[in-house]
Amino acid sequence: MKVKFYELFSGGSKSRVNKAGVNVRNNTATPEDLHVIDDWRSAHRAVLNTFQASLRNRTRGINIVVAQRHKRKSTIIDKLDRFPDMQLARMDDVAGSA
DSSP states (O other): OOOOGGGGOTTOOHHHHHHHHHHHHTTOOOHHHHHHHHHHHHHHHHHHHHHHHHHHHHTTTSSOOOOEEEOOHHHHHHHHHHOTTOOGGGOTTSEEEO
């Protein structure tokens, strides 16, 4: 059985992540909501590192720079404000490589 990465997420369920996003957008976020967002960001770290390492191995010996980034919490909050219909659990660029 394949385990999805969000099933290992310690902050609860994807619906809890979305609720935290809604509360942030509505300026009603609790410290728990902010903790859930921090945990959601952290949950992407292992996936990002694995993908980045794989990409570095594939580009070894080629003049290509591989970089990674983790979206800041303030940027996540700004994006939630800019896109009122966006669900936090579906935000596709919390972490990425280039």
